[in-house]
Amino acid sequence: MTDPTTDMRPLIAEAPEPLARIGDRRVSRAAFLADVQALAAQLPPARAAFNLCQDRYHFAVAFAAILLRGQTNLLPPNRGRTTLAEIAGQYPDAIALVDGPDAEIAIPVLRVAARGEAGEAMGPVPAIPGEQTAVLAFSSGSTGTPTAHARSWTALHAVTAQALEALDLAGHPGPTLVGTVPPQHMYGLESTVLYALLGHTTLLAGRPFYPEDVRTALADSAPAVLVTTPFHLKACLRAGLEWPSPTRILCATAPLSPDTAARAERVFGCPLDEIYGCTEAGAIATRRTTRESAWTTYPGVEIHPGETGRAWVRGPQHPEPVPLPDHIEVQDTRLFRMEGRLADQLNIAGKRASLADLNRRLNAIPGVLDGVFIPPDPESDTHGVTRLAALVVAPKRSEAEIQAALADCMDPLFLPRPLVRVDHLPRSATGKLPRQVLLDLLAHHGQCA
Amino acid sequence: MASQTAFEQEVAQLIVDSLNLEDVTAGEIEPEDALFRDGLGLDSIDALELALAISRAYGVQIRSDDENNRQIFASLRALSAHIEANRAAS
Numbered sequence: 001m002t003d004p005t006t007d008m009r010p011l012i013a014e015a016p017e018p019l020a021r022i023g024d025r026r027v028s029r030a031a032f033l034a035d036v037q038a039l040a041a042q043l044p045p046a047r048a049a050f051n052l053c054q055d056r057y058h059f060a061v062a063f064a065a066i067l068l069r070g071q072t073n074l075l076p077p078n079r080g081r082t083t084l085a086e087i088a089g090q091y092p093d094a095i096a097l098v099d100g101p102d103a104e105i106a107i108p109v110l111r112v113a114a115r116g117e118a119g120e121a122m123g124p125v126p127a128i129p130g131e132q133t134a135v136l137a138f139s140s141g142s143t144g145t146p147t148a149h150a151r152s153w154t155a156l157h158a159v160t161a162q163a164l165e166a167l168d169l170a171g172h173p174g175p176t177l178v179g180t181v182p183p184q185h186m187y188g189l190e191s192t193v194l195y196a197l198l199g200h201t202t203l204l205a206g207r208p209f210y211p212e213d214v215r216t217a218l219a220d221s222a223p224a225v226l227v228t229t230p231f232h233l234k235a236c237l238r239a240g241l242e243w244p245s246p247t248r249i250l251c252a253t254a255p256l257s258p259d260t261a262a263r264a265e266r267v268f269g270c271p272l273d274e275i276y277g278c279t280e281a282g283a284i285a286t287r288r289t290t291r292e293s294a295w296t297t298y299p300g301v302e303i304h305p306g307e308t309g310r311a312w313v314r315g316p317q318h319p320e321p322v323p324l325p326d327h328i329e330v331q332d333t334r335l336f337r338m339e340g341r342l343a344d345q346l347n348i349a350g351k352r353a354s355l356a357d358l359n360r361r362l363n364a365i366p367g368v369l370d371g372v373f374i375p376p377d378p379e380s381d382t383h384g385v386t387r388l389a390a391l392v393v394a395p396k397r398s399e400a401e402i403q404a405a406l407a408d409c410m411d412p413l414f415l416p417r418p419l420v421r422v423d424h425l426p427r428s429a430t431g432k433l434p435r436q437v438l439l440d441l442l443a444h445h446g447q448c449a
Numbered sequence: 450m451a452s453q454t455a456f457e458q459e460v461a462q463l464i465v466d467s468l469n470l471e472d473v474t475a476g477e478i479e480p481e482d483a484l485f486r487d488g489l490g491l492d493s494i495d496a497l498e499l500a501l502a503i504s505r506a507y508g509v510q511i512r513s514d515d516e517n518n519r520q521i522f523a524s525l526r527a528l529s530a531h532i533e534a535n536r537a538a539s
Contacts, residue, residue: 206514208513209493209496209497209513210496210497210500210510210511210512210513211500211501211504211510212504212510212511212512213512213513213514216512231494232497235497235498235501238501239501239504240504240505349494412492412493413492413494415492418471418472
């Protein structure tokens with residue numbers, strides 16, 4: 001048995017770099033700790049708390065305060081009412097830490113408004129038990145309720161150290177992380193919060209969204225690392241702006257084509273590294289897309305072909321081997337190629353979902369007699385984002401009612417467009433729904449509308 | 450239904466074209482109705498796509514730290530007014 005006193009890990013790294021930038025103001029690590037201690041003192045006793053803060057500094061203060069109080073950060077995959085209620089059902093004593101609108105369900109909230117102006121904490125950096133569950137990240141499982149993926153504080157220390165080494169971000173002075181990804185997403189948590197907490201980098205509190213926001217943030221935060229997604233990167237490339245050069249770009253959530261990566265390196269004038277990861281395993285590998293198509297795992301992380309065709313991964317951060325939700329060709333224990341997603345997995349603008357889960361949720365709506373989501377054609381790579389469509393048999397429900405019920409339990413990205421109501425689904429004798437028949441039916445309704 | 454001004458018609462067409470709205474025509478967009486979630490049911494991806502189209506067509510850059518960002522996208526009328534005002538100012 002591990003002696004808990006021997007595995008204590010610091011809450012933050014001690015470094016001269018500020019922990020955060022709020023606008024053009026820098027927040028020192030000691031000032032951050034003062035905010036964390038003040039917030040932790042307000043947290044009621046519980047096992048866990050929702051961290052729904054949108055501002056990255058608020059999120060980081062809430063994250064650390066929850067840890068300091070011996071609790072777990074609950075990171076829901078979306079803010080749908082049904083989704084939050086399902087998680088809250090498992091953690092009835094959890095409150096929600098928020099900085100924008102209240103939580104979508106009726107649970108107590110604690111507002112986070114810290115701005116790094118509460119003075120500076122004295123004394124040593126607090127330590128957290130390594131085995132404490134730091135976060136529960138939820139993915140939409142095929143089983144029904146959201147599946148929880150636990151990360152201990154030791155595991156988060158491990159993956160952060162691996163990433164900083166693999167990405168050569170461990171040196172001084174550390175850059176500022178300009179992130180377009182939400183901190184509740186595992187990639188966002190790791191790359192825009194933990195690199196700052198446990199490394200020498202500085203997080204930018206804001207979350208630039210439009211290309212002009214990103215341009216301004218990069219110009220104001222030099223030296224900067226842009227932490228983004230293919231979806232946002234392509235939008236920036238299409239915006240036709242003059243870009244200040246970050247020191248590098250990190251990109252994850254869906255694979256980038258070598259052409260787009262090359263264009264990004266040219267337009268931004270810096271190297272681009274992609275990170276491979278998933279909610280189940282966290283980040284595990286990286287590649288410089290303009291130079292290599294294979295992924296190299298983080299130091300200490302090994303990948304193996306599975307017996308059932310599903311590769312699995314294991315590093316010091318994984319108590320058990322973790323099967324990956326993609327088709328993987330393992331080249332050696334630290335090198336692999338990603339060949340595509342498993343049949344049931346969807347990826348819309350970087351968000352993953354299980355098609356079976358979406359269909360189950362559609363058919364669980366009262367008044368929906370039958371219904372099916374139709375994934376976009378994977379070959380179509382028109383600009384912008386292609387959406388799911390849905391055919392629904394629901395004589396007594398309107399399209400708006402069905403959309404509203406879906407919005408309660410899934411990310412808006414998965415809401416069908418169009419949602420077409422039909423008299424019945426064209427099931428074959430075996431109950432199957434051939435894709436072409438569904439597409440024909442959809443096209444037919446498009447013409448009639 | 451309230452009638453669209455000539456410029457609102459132009460912006461409505463831009464919305465329909467840039468977002469590939471198959472089941473809505475430009476003329477059907479109510480000038481005062483919400484564009485997002487409750488009206489046309491648009492989301493953040495649409496906002497980004499629309500911002501790109503607006504910058505290409507009118508040279509107006511949308512920013513999320515604009516105090517009135519929510520208002521800009523509140524309706525076809527509000528969006529058209531924002532574009533017109535900023536196009537005129539530049």
